[in-house]
Amino acid sequence: MEKFLKQNGNQGSSSKTPEFVELDDLPSDPADRKPISTYDLNQQDEIRRTYLLRGPCQPSGVAFPYRMIGNNSRRFPVTWYTNFKGWLEYNDRVYCLHCYLFKDQVRNIQEAFISEGFNDWTRQDKVQCHQGEFNSLHNKAFKMGEDLLNQD
Known part of the structure; x- marks a missing residue:
């Protein structure tokens, strides 16, 4: 029993406790966000709620850059904001707001829509596949996001 208590005590002294963050200072850009699990456990739901209330990062009225896909010059199709309403985020790549927020609670979510981003503008089917049934x-x-917002 002492062996376990010593190990537990040693781990506590070497690990750094996450600090509370100012909610207004949370980055809007999905590429700049750190994992929710790195925030103080007591503040994680508050951070999730803040992001959900802000809504997905969806710049509009900007000239989306072109990139070569095969032999064609393509750019982000702004219609995806409507087709994947409420969760699709953009910053040179597309991300999923809800999967970012609840990655630690829903295992095996596609990393491409959380930290890597997706940018094959010819493959709306891949985004639909992420959304799934x-x-x-x-x-x-x-659903976890909806439930969190509906809590008292």
Whole structure:
């Protein structure tokens, strides 16, 4: 028993406790966000709620840059904001707000839509595949977001 208490005590002294953050200072840009799990455990739901109330990062009225995909010059199709309403975020790549927020609670979510981003503008089917059917991992994360906002 002492062996476990010593190990536990040693771990506590070497690990750094996350600090509370000012909610207004949370980055809007999905590429600049750090994982939710790195924030203080007592503040994680408050951070999630803040991001959900802000809504997904969806710049509009900007000239989206072109990039070569195969032999064609393509750019982000702004219609995806409507097609994937409420969760799709953009910053040179697309991300999923809800999967970012609940990655630690819904295991095996596609990393491409959380930290890597997705930018094949010819493949709307891949974004639809991420969204998935009613019981998909994405939809479970989306539901968790709705539930969090509906809490008292």
